[in-house]
Amino acid sequence: MSKIVAVHSYKGGTGKTLLSVNLAATFAKHGKQVCLFDLDFRAPSLFAILKVNNAEFWLNDYLNGKCDINKVIMDLSNNIGGTGNLFAALANPSTEAIREMSAKDRKWEMRALGRLLSLRNTLLNDQKFDYLVFDTSPGLQYSSINAIVTADFVVVATTGDRSDVDGTRRMLRELYNLFEKKTGLVMNKVLDPTSKSKRDEMDRRVKNVYQVPMLGLVPCFCEILRAEGNQIFVQDKPNHPFTKILDEMARKIENNEVN
């Protein structure tokens, strides 16, 4: 069963953070105990979306071995409905912290991998979290590959953009396959996916081009652009089609139905 879910992509701007936040919030709405992690240390963004201006400890501190993970995770359950709980572990957005994280050596990255892997024991086994959702940085970077190695399931966000297709395909073959990771592809910002025949055609195309199962098809919604990242969309717009799509994606992962 997939308990640690990493959201990754080849290129930036594919909607990883939007998907991570809303997937985590959807799991929580389904009554699960969830922790969302900002592993994009080069461009931290969850602190802004979740409106957390100050934190005593950041995820950087945990990976640096300066504190326990429980000092980092913060309870945001008040921000969501339902019976579940949403927690978050945020990356330090200060320029100094970004610079420091960019200059880590291979030994540090190996230790960071060990610390990420140990979250399975501390959070899933001991503290009974149901899901950990990793928002990662795009492409082949240490922090994102560490997240992929740790994860049980990788949500690959992509768009129809030509520059994204080849890279995503290569990454599927040369990264996720080598680590034997279960993957599901989310085709984001799709134009005009209204008819069933269009959706079926996209599904076939994804299977042909990427040779992985499709987790979801997300149309280009103006309302999401208008929200400007100021809200947890699935929480604020419970009846919006985007919320229903995320609901379906979360259910597929929960029921292990991504084939």
Add this chain to the structure above:
Amino acid sequence: MTREDISSKKPLYVLEKIRENLERLNEKMEIMIELQRHGNKEIQPLNDAPLDVMTLLSMPDHLRKTAMTICRCGRATAEEVSEQTNRARAVESAYLNQLVIMGYLKKERKGRKAYFYADRDS
């Protein structure tokens, strides 16, 4: 413990030592067999090479599987690794020892068991 006790335990002690030595001999033979099977070129001894994700990516598939299992477990015997990879214990023992020679893993004996781990602290 009396003199008689010691002398009665001696044959048992000697047998235990013989068994330990045979196990070590067996491990060495497994490594030699693996070296012959895959050729020596992929086994380059290194000093304290970090077992990071880029190293994992560059490894041959059969070693990556073993190394990934140790990364996940933290510390494990060949038997424990074989339970997760569904490969024979002797095969895992050979791969683990290769990874030790390559400098990616450390090995520690506790009684009759040999534990393998990635040294993240040094």
